[in-house]
Amino acid sequence: MVDGLYLARHADVITFIIRWAVTPQASAKHAVAALRESAPEGTPILAVLNQQERAKLFGYYSYSDYYVD
Known part of the structure; x- marks a missing residue:
């Protein structure tokens, strides 16, 4: 965080x-x-969500999600 600041x-x-x-x-x-x-005044800060599973976000699941060992 210090480097980013x-x-x-x-x-x-x-x-x-x-x-x-x-x-x-x-x-x-x-x-x-x-x-x-x-940051200097007026500098935009954009937020990005990382490691989000797109399939589950939209309600799609693979067949492997139904089987548990």
Whole structure:
């Protein structure tokens, strides 16, 4: 996080990647607030959810989801 805060001062746009269903909401909010303080005023911060299963997001499941060993 420290490297990101330093680099935010020089960025035109910031991409903040959040690990889906793992990163606590409070931690993500704290990190975005820290980035906003470090970045120049008006710098957009884009959030990206990582490791989200697209199939389950849209309600599609594979046959292997029905079988449990």
